[in-house]
Amino acid sequence: MDGNGRWAKARHLPRLAGHRAGVEAVRRIVRAAPRLGIETLTLYAFSSENWRRPAEEVSDLMSLLRHHLLAELDELHANGARLSLIGDWRSLKPDVVERLEAAVRSTAANERFRLVVALNYGGQDELTRAVQAIAGRAAAGEIAPADISPQMIENSLDTADLQPVDLIIRTSGEQRLSNFLLWQAAYAEMWFTPVLWPDFSEATLREAAEAFAGRERRYGGR
Ligand code: IPE
Ligand code: MG
Numbered sequence: 220m221d222g223n224g225r226w227a228k229a230r231h232l233p234r235l236a237g238h239r240a241g242v243e244a245v246r247r248i249v250r251a252a253p254r255l256g257i258e259t260l261t262l263y264a265f266s267s268e269n270w271r272r273p274a275e276e277v278s279d280l281m282s283l284l285r286h287h288l289l290a291e292l293d294e295l296h297a298n299g300a301r302l303s304l305i306g307d308w309r310s311l312k313p314d315v316v317e318r319l320e321a322a323v324r325s326t327a328a329n330e331r332f333r334l335v336v337a338l339n340y341g342g343q344d345e346l347t348r349a350v351q352a353i354a355g356r357a358a359a360g361e362i363a364p365a366d367i368s369p370q371m372i373e374n375s376l377d378t379a380d381l382q383p384v385d386l387i388i389r390t391s392g393e394q395r396l397s398n399f400l401l402w403q404a405a406y407a408e409m410w411f412t413p414v415l416w417p418d419f420s421e422a423t424l425r426e427a428a429e430a431f432a433g434r435e436r437r438y439g440g441r
Pocket of ligand 1: 222225241265266280391
């Protein structure tokens with residue numbers, strides 16, 4: 220969800236105003252996605268590298284998380300949405316972790332739509348944690364190194380219980396993965412748009428979905 224800062228700058232507003240407008244976009248898109256037949260949507264909300272931003276911006280982003288995203292619980296329920304989290308979110312502040320856990324728990328039975336939020340997420344960090352878990356099992360003698368398979372690695376990632384990624388949308392004209400779903404992106408389609416995240420609308424999402432529908436996926440075959 221990139222482009223909040225540039226959106227604010229273009230309006231001579233503080234970056235926080237851009238992040239607030241970004242939250243509005245999240246609300247819109249979470250409502251629109253199930254209407255378009257999308258079963259799972261993952262939002263890259265905060266990366267493990269975003270800690271490098273000035274302390275004030277990090278704290279603004281965390282307050283938005285506390286006060287807005289979690290205040291959307293009723294909305295999630297109304298949409299039949301189940302919330303899941305990926306990333307090292309358990310190392311956030313204890314009160315945030317508690318609220319996140321409660322939100323995940325209370326939406327666990329919802330089946331219409333899956334909203335995944337990548338929080339304190341980095342693809343390299345996720346793979347590192349997976350390798351640590353697998354190496355731990357090898358060191359304990361539970362598995363031999365030769366038993367390690369792509370399937371085992373997949374099962375050790377934060378996304379173990381999610382469907383394979385179909386489409387990655389990158390907003391604001393950037394054309395890089397920025398540490399997002401590195402393993403999972405292997406055969407994902409990619410769609411780039413100059414639209415800044417706060418301007419991202421149901422129409423933009425539909426455009427992306429239509430572009431995806433026109434792609435031919437061969438997974439290395441022919
Ligand atoms: C939002 O956009 C990304 C988040 C960390 C929520 P940016 O803050 O990266 O916006 P730009 O790139 O400065 O426009
Ligand atoms: Mg950015």
